[in-house]
Amino acid sequence: MMEWYVCVHVPEFAAQALLRLRAEVGKGPAVVLEGDAPLEQVCSGNAAALRLGVAHGMTRAELDSFTGLSILKRSLAEEGNARLALLGAAGMFTPRIEVMEGTDAAWVMVLDMTGSTRLFGSPEQLSMRIQQMMRTLRFSVRIAASGNLRTAVCLAASAVRRPVVVTRGAEAQCLAPLPLAVLGLTPQQTEAFALWGLHTLGELAALPEVDLIVRMGQQGKRLRLLARGEHPHLMVPDEPVFLLQELLAFDAAVEMLDSLLFVLGPMLGQLILRAQNHSLALASVTVKLGLDGGGEHTRTIKPAVPLVDRAMILRLLHLDLQAHPPSAGAVSLSVSAEPGERSKVQMGLFSPQLPEPTRLDVTLARIAALVGEEHVGRACLRDTHQPGSFRMERFLVPSSSSRKEVLAGASVALRRYRPPVAIHVRMDQRRLSGFSLHGTLYAIEKAYGPWRKSGDWWSEQVWSSEEWDVEAKAQDSTLLCLISHDLLQERWHLEALYD
Known part of the structure; x- marks a missing residue:
């Protein structure tokens, strides 16, 4: 199986991390400063600022000579969120992602795309898809693909116009015109190569291996392999957190x-x-x-x-x-x-269309703004026998299984009066015989009770009552209702009707 690595190079990462959420600022030249005043220095800038002549390391005083320049303070927290966004997008293509050490204020990651051509197409098509994905996140990236990981990393910084794809065996030829700076040389190595008159990777790759090792040790061999596109790399994937x-x-x-x-x-x-x-x-x-x-x-x-x-x-x-x-x-x-x-609803062909839950959310929010959040929702009974005790809970869309349970248990509905209706009850040998409601006399034919309850004797809201479930008739009408007797105040009330 042919190995393929795709390098995503994000230039001026500190500036892009800040400007992706500041579209208006990003339209003009903008720079990012780091450090404490008055020793702040430019650490990054967008393309418009660099075209004006802004360079890394400039002080704030030097920036005063530029007009129309937006100055931002570096934010490590925003850069962390930007990294998570980039890693999350790259995770759509492969779980094997390694973050590399970037140069020139850039952030670099490499994707191991070995064996993915049947999923995402050729390396050219894959590179274009990755670039388009990064653009949707408002990042300008440079992409290079190669069978050698280090080759892809070296070429990515120069892929300004379009992604670069290196065919197998052409690594040394593609790397030859690049400057030695892409290798991340130390100051001593840079000085040595300058004295030798070396400026490009092609010139370094043409040196004899043994002579280079004699003068620079194993680091010389490593740099020569990098310049020839032959350096092996053991990939150590990072584990991005989806946040x-x-x-x-x-x-x-x-x-x-x-x-x-x-x-x-x-x-x-x-x-x-x-x-x-x-x-x-x-x-x-x-x-x-x-x-x-x-x-x-x-x-x-x-x-x-x-x-x-x-x-x-x-x-x-x-x-x-x-x-x-x-x-x-x-x-x-x-x-x-x-x-x-994401919600999925599968309904029958002839089932009525349900209202959109999102419209309910907005409606409830508007009502809550008028009457208060504590007065909006559905009433849920509390775990107590106290009459009329309930709490308000927010509306939730039940699952299909819970809907079936609710429908299976909803055989009788209880409609409560709020407040309860005062009634006059007649007793016959300590048994309920009838009551009057709105001027109509009802004869009680069946009565079940009393269900006695009392509570909260330790507080000011002392209550004690009895309840009956009764069936009462008056002429051609029949009532199935719940009546209560307040034992403390000796009052009778019609609490609810059964449907």
């Missing part, structure tokens, strides 16, 4: 909700894209705002079903942040998500 998270730091505190949503939209788009690459959706989304002056403001939304609709998720976050605004301006924005399986 859906994006982080963005602001230069100044942001207080307007619309401004936060403007930044939040692209971040959600990146999370959704990364989840879709693994055939997943977003089951929950957590927004964490770093507040000006310290502290955090965290909000989490959980749609009824996992979603990949950015507009719908953004709308839910808008309503939630509108109902729960932060106490101060935001200086950073972190968005994380829990992945979930």
Whole structure:
């Protein structure tokens, strides 16, 4: 089986990691500074800034001579999220990925694509697919493919226009015009080769092996093998962690909700894209705002079903942040998500169409903004005998099995009166004989009870009551109902009707 390695070279990685979520800033020249003021220096910049003449190592004072230049502070956290995004996208093609040591502010990874031609096509087609995938994540990458891993790494930095694919046996010819700097030489090695008049890999590869080893030892042999595209490499794959998270730091505190949503939209788009690459959706989304002056403001939304609709998720976050605004301006924005399986619904040919769960989420969020979250949801009985005791739970879309269980057990419905209706009950030899309701006299034909209960005697809400299930008739109407007797206040009430 023929070995194939694809090298993905991300130039100016620190700048790309910051600008991929700042589309407006990335349209013009932008640079990234690292270090503490006033000793900050340029560590990376986009193509527009480099064309202006910005170079690595420039101080902030030197940047004042450039007009229209956006200056950003380096963020290791955002670079970490960018690495996770790149590794996650590469994981769609192969699990064997090794991160290499990059040069010139670049980040490099190598994909072992041995035996994958039947899945992804030829190396040329595969390289184009990988490049397109990285573009969707808003990364500009350079790609080279070769049967020798080190050859692919050396050629990737020069693949500016399109991916470079090296056929078997042509490694030395393709490497020959490259400068010696692609080998990552030490200062001593660079000085030695300069004294010898060597500038390209082809010149190094033409040296006699024995003479080179005599003068430079085993490192000389290694460099010669690299220049000829013959150096073997034992690949040690990394284990990328699948984590859906994006982080963005602001230069100044942001207080307007619309401004936060403007930044939040692209971040959600990146999370959704990364989840879709693994055939997943977003089951929950957590927004964490770093507040000006310290502290955090965290909000989490959980749609009824996992979603990949950015507009719908953004709308839910808008309503939630509108109902729960932060106490101060935001200086950073972190968005994380829990992945979930994409919902699949298989219905019968003649089954009625169900309402969309996403519309229910938005409707409930709007109602909660008006009446409060504690008043929205479905009523669930508490584990107590106290009359009228229940709690509100959020609506969930039940699974098919739970729906069948609910339908199988839903034989009788109990419709409660809120508040209970006061009635006058007649007793006949300590047995219920009838009651009057809205001026109508009902005769009790069957009565089951009393079911006695009492509780909370230790608090101010002391209650003690008895309940009966009765069947009552009045002329042509019949009632199956639940009546109660308040033993503390000696009052009778009609609690509910059975359907």
